[in-house]
Amino acid sequence: MNRILHILKRITGVFLITLFVTFLSLTSSAQAANILSMRIGQQVSSVRIVFDSDKAFNYNVFLLSDPKRLVVDAIDCQLKKNLHSDTNNLISSTRVGNLNDSDKRIVFDLKKPALIKKVFTLPPQGTQKWRLVVDLALSSERDFEAKIGTKYAISSSKTQSVSTASNEKKSSSWFSSSSSAKPQSRKKIIVLDPGHGGKDPGAIGAYGKIYEKNITLAMGKELKSQLEKKGYTVYLTRSTDIFIPLRQRVKIAQKYKADLFMSLHADSAPNRNAKGLSIYTLSETASDKEAAALAERENKVDIIGGVDFSEYSKEINDILISLSQTDCRNKSSKFASYMVSEMKKSVKIVSDTHRFAGFAVLKAPDIPSALLEMGYLSNKGEEALLKQSDYRKKLATSAAKAIDKYFSDPEIAALY
Ligand SMILES: [Zn+2]
Structure with missing residues (x-):
C-alpha cells in the first residue's frame, strides 16, 4: 500500500511539474x-x-x-x-x-x-x-x-x-547631458512629526491632565506602524520624549528626502466646547483668525525652548515661503483634501475642513507638508477619546488611507 502511495505521489509530482511548465510557457509566449x-x-x-x-x-x-x-x-x-x-x-x-x-x-x-x-x-x-x-x-x-x-x-x-x-x-x-537622477522605483518616504516633546508639553488636557506631547508621540508610532505595513518607509522626527526645535524637524524631513511630511498635534482652546479635527497646510495668510492664533501658539514653542525661532529674519522667512513652489503647495492641498475626506468617513467629530496658516514646521520648501490637529484636549469628550489607543488607531487608519489615495492620485503618481 505504501509503495503504491509512493508511486502515486511521484506521478502526481511529475504531473504537477509538467502542468506548471506548460502554464509558464503559455503565459510567457504569444500574449x-x-x-x-x-x-x-x-x-x-x-x-x-x-x-x-x-x-x-x-x-x-x-x-x-x-x-x-x-x-x-x-x-x-x-x-x-x-x-x-x-x-x-x-x-x-x-x-x-x-x-x-x-x-x-x-x-x-x-x-x-x-x-x-x-x-x-x-x-x-x-x-x-x-x-x-x-x-x-x-x-x-x-x-x-x-x-x-x-x-x-x-x-x-x-x-x-x-x-x-x-x-x-x-x-x-x-543623452550624456541628461541628469544622473535615477528613476524613482524606491518606496515612498514619509516623515511623521509628533509635535512638542521634552520640556515642551504642548497643550495640557483640561480634565485628565494629559500632555499633547504624549498623545502626538503615541499617534506618530501608531501611524508609522500602519504605514510600514502598507510598504512605506517611515521616519519619526522623534521617537522619545525629547525637545526638537521646529526648524530641526523640517531639516529631518529634508535629510530623509521625504515625499510627504505630516506634523501631528492636538489643540487646546479657552472655549471648552471647541472640538473637531482639522488639517492645515502652509499659506502666507491664515484662512481665519483662529488659524492664525493657532500657528502663533505652535510657533512659539521654539522661544519656550530657548531657541530663537526668528533665527531667520522676516525677509528670509518670506523667501522660504515663496521658495515653496506653488507646485508643492498644490500637492500639500491635494493631500489635505484626501485627509479631510477620509477622516470624515470614520471620525464623526470633524468640524473643520482644510485650513491654511503660517506654521513654521510646514516651511519645508520642497516637501508636500500638512499639519494634523487631531482634536481639542481642552474638550472633555475629545480628551477622553484621544487618550484611547483604539481611537488613535482609527484616526491612523483613516490617515493611512488618505496617504494611499494621495500617492495614487493620477497627478501625483505620474511623478513616480
Ligand atoms: Zn501642538
Missing part, C-alpha cells in the same frame, strides 16, 4: 502586453508621461518635426481602451494608431520644442502595475532640430530584458 492607462504629469518645464501596463513591453521613442511630435511605438502591445488624452503646456493632443498588426503607435503633438530626457520601465510596486515612463523637457528649437528622427530613438532592445537599470544606462548614453 501581447496591454496598455491599461496613460497619465501625464507636469512640472514647470518638463512633462512625464506614464503608461500603465500589465506587462513590460519593448518600445521606440523618438521625435519628429513639421509638426513637432513625440512618437512612442509600443511593440507587441494592445490598448485596453482609448487613452485618456490630456493637454498641457507642452502637449496639444494625443493620437493612437496601429503601426502594424501587433504594434501600436502613440503620437503626441508638441506645442513647443522638447527633448526626450529619459525613458525607462518600472516593475510593479504596491498597487502600481508595470510602467513605461517617458520624460520630456522643454528645449531650444536648435536642440530639438538636432534630435529629430528614428536614428535618435531611445529603444528597448528585444534581447535585453526590460529593466530599469539597463534602460537608464541606454538612455543616458543617448
Whole structure:
C-alpha cells in the first residue's frame, strides 16, 4: 500500500511539474502586453508621461518635426481602451494608431520644442502595475532640430530584458547631458512629526491632565506602524520624549528626502466646547483668525525652548515661503483634501475642513507638508477619546488611507 502511495505521489509530482511548465510557457509566449492607462504629469518645464501596463513591453521613442511630435511605438502591445488624452503646456493632443498588426503607435503633438530626457520601465510596486515612463523637457528649437528622427530613438532592445537599470544606462548614453537622477522605483518616504516633546508639553488636557506631547508621540508610532505595513518607509522626527526645535524637524524631513511630511498635534482652546479635527497646510495668510492664533501658539514653542525661532529674519522667512513652489503647495492641498475626506468617513467629530496658516514646521520648501490637529484636549469628550489607543488607531487608519489615495492620485503618481 505504501509503495503504491509512493508511486502515486511521484506521478502526481511529475504531473504537477509538467502542468506548471506548460502554464509558464503559455503565459510567457504569444500574449501581447496591454496598455491599461496613460497619465501625464507636469512640472514647470518638463512633462512625464506614464503608461500603465500589465506587462513590460519593448518600445521606440523618438521625435519628429513639421509638426513637432513625440512618437512612442509600443511593440507587441494592445490598448485596453482609448487613452485618456490630456493637454498641457507642452502637449496639444494625443493620437493612437496601429503601426502594424501587433504594434501600436502613440503620437503626441508638441506645442513647443522638447527633448526626450529619459525613458525607462518600472516593475510593479504596491498597487502600481508595470510602467513605461517617458520624460520630456522643454528645449531650444536648435536642440530639438538636432534630435529629430528614428536614428535618435531611445529603444528597448528585444534581447535585453526590460529593466530599469539597463534602460537608464541606454538612455543616458543617448543623452550624456541628461541628469544622473535615477528613476524613482524606491518606496515612498514619509516623515511623521509628533509635535512638542521634552520640556515642551504642548497643550495640557483640561480634565485628565494629559500632555499633547504624549498623545502626538503615541499617534506618530501608531501611524508609522500602519504605514510600514502598507510598504512605506517611515521616519519619526522623534521617537522619545525629547525637545526638537521646529526648524530641526523640517531639516529631518529634508535629510530623509521625504515625499510627504505630516506634523501631528492636538489643540487646546479657552472655549471648552471647541472640538473637531482639522488639517492645515502652509499659506502666507491664515484662512481665519483662529488659524492664525493657532500657528502663533505652535510657533512659539521654539522661544519656550530657548531657541530663537526668528533665527531667520522676516525677509528670509518670506523667501522660504515663496521658495515653496506653488507646485508643492498644490500637492500639500491635494493631500489635505484626501485627509479631510477620509477622516470624515470614520471620525464623526470633524468640524473643520482644510485650513491654511503660517506654521513654521510646514516651511519645508520642497516637501508636500500638512499639519494634523487631531482634536481639542481642552474638550472633555475629545480628551477622553484621544487618550484611547483604539481611537488613535482609527484616526491612523483613516490617515493611512488618505496617504494611499494621495500617492495614487493620477497627478501625483505620474511623478513616480
Ligand atoms: Zn501642538
